[in-house]
Amino acid sequence: MTSLAEQGLTLTKQSLTHPKYRPDIDGLRAVAVLLVVGYHAFPGWVPGGFIGVDVFFVISGYLISTIIYGSLEHQKFRFTEFYARRIRRIFPALLLVLISCYAFGWFSLPTGEYKQLGKHIAGSASFASNLVLWKESGYFDTAAELKPLLHMWSLGIEEQFYIVWPIILWSAWRMRLNILTLTVILLGASFALNIINIESNPSSTFYFPQTRAWELLSGSVLAYLALRHSEQSRWVSERLKSILKITALHPGTPIAGSLLRNGQSLIGATLLAISLLIITQEGFPGWQAIIPCAGAILVISAGPNAWLNKHILAGKYFVWIGLISFPLYLWHWPILSFAKIIEGGMPSREFRIAAVLLSICLAWITYRLELRVRLLANGKLGIIILSTSMAAVGLLGFITYKTDGFSYREPAEIRAISNFKYEMMIDARYSDCWLGAADPYDGFAGKCFISSGNTPGSGVLVWGDSHAARFYPGLNAVIGSNTKILQVTRSSCPPILDFGDSVCAQSNAYILASIEKIKPQTVILFGAWGRYGTDWDKGSAKRSKLLHTLSEIKRAGIQDIIVLGPSPEWTDTLPKIVYNSWKNDYPLHRIPNRLKEGLNPETKKVDVYFREFISKSEANLVPLYDLLCNAEGCMTHVDGDPAKLTSWDYGHLTTDGAKVIASKLVESGVIK
Structure with a gap:
């Protein structure tokens, strides 16, 4: 295997090498998470904000590959240390959010939705949420808004990548393969699958790791080029020097001269801005995803000394949001989703603003707790406790799913409604008439x-x-x-x-x-x-x-x-409207024969x-x-039997x- 550069790496007492801290990348994280939060809270204002996840993918691929490349170069890579570091990094905040969602759902969700929440908790704890959600519906479907853990799909893809990618790189290094060539081949294959399948299987293309891995791998290519001084990169440097008459290529950065760095960063930011304006949900990711990924790559590769990176992204407010970006991402969607479930629709603008502010507060508190937990979990015992806790939460979610959401939480008369199921096609001659x-x-x-x-x-x-x-x-x-x-x-x-x-x-x-x-x-x-x-x-x-x-x-x-x-017709599914009417009818808790509310x-x-x-x-x-x-x-059920609802959704009989x-x-x- 060809050598990797030391520039930009800081050796620590641990086996793994770690990239030198760049505050501008935390600032880019802030941009990414704010785009996602804005899209979820104010979709009319930030219609393309979902591209923030693609920016996260590029950042993650870049940082994690930098660590692996540097560790392999110094022959200090250890799988146990690598995965222990991931556990310390993500388990504390994730456990807190999953447990909180489970507890809140116990008191607020009907049996059917609580059962689904249990399944999603099990999927999140096992980092298979993207595969669980794929079997249900698309990310952009209306029903998806009522899944408090919908956003865990991206964490599933990242963790699946983090499990497989180190093994691939380590094996390639042992076999002395050209890592850059291998990475580019895998990137091209993943992107090809994305393009081939986006029309015929848009949901699987969105959720499957093999069709989204190219976004993380693009960050991996960038990491390799940033760390490795090849003859080709020196040749490019000399050509740039002679053409542009600017300063030589600084070691550890892929772009020569401040003018190039500033222009590169500005173009990257422009691509991200364009993404917000022109990218639509239809056919995403597909070709469209190239734009935000390219924007993120240009901003990162411009280096910390580019004007935009140094004076904007590395500013204290962006860095602060970047530091809490992971817990903010975890918290914001459950809060917004539970609000929609309870309100029976999109909450008011004021409520959503309050939800975002609450998410930021919880993210900051979680971040502070994370730092303490990471210190306490620095040894093997801490890793065992975190891993066992995650397994226990996942098992609890699975049990909740298999027991139909612990239906005993509710009185018998409402259970049939809270877990209402209906086979709409079975007696309507579907596919024939x-x-x-x-x-x-x-x-x-x-x-x-x-x-x-x-x-x-x-x-x-x-x-x-x-x-x-x-x-x-x-x-x-x-x-x-x-x-x-x-x-x-x-x-x-x-x-x-x-x-x-x-x-x-x-x-x-x-x-x-x-x-x-x-x-x-x-x-x-x-x-x-x-x-x-x-x-x-x-x-x-x-x-x-x-x-x-x-x-x-x-x-x-x-x-x-x-x-x-x-x-x-009803503004929400009739079972949910009847259930909420029963729940809010305190203290009598009567099941309504007729309803005006919700029409x-x-x-x-x-x-x-x-x-x-x-x-x-x-x-x-x-x-x-x-x-x-x-x-x-209007009638909600017939024959005095609450289980005989007139509709199972907004209005189909x-x-x-x-x-x-x-x-x-x-x-x-x-x-x-």
């Missing part, structure tokens, strides 16, 4: 309407989106034994001609042509009307297209056309529009607000909820 948004426009199974054996003038056809699909099982349960129920439903595709994307428009045209052939007695149109916009006023395109659709159905020879008006007012506006214009059309409007709601609020509507349609004579 309920298609996904991207399925072929004519992908409906024969039994849905074409080859169903239905004779002209008979049968009821349900046409609409996923909300209509969820109405089908209730209608089938009520009249299915006497009437042929036909179903043509597609997710995110309302029953409106020439509406939506090309697949939706083709699908609806195909459905109308089929209706002309089979001529069912009744056609029921239903959808989450408010989800396609709340403006259904006179002159709106949606209103005109829906009226045109009704006219075309009438022209096809269908006399009985029913439009189900908007179903009441989405925008849906009611659409209901008003529908009453105005559908009643003047050739269709029969059935306002679902009249069937499910009264002056006391359960079969029990759909049966209530179907029964009332039959009783009122709307469906004959």
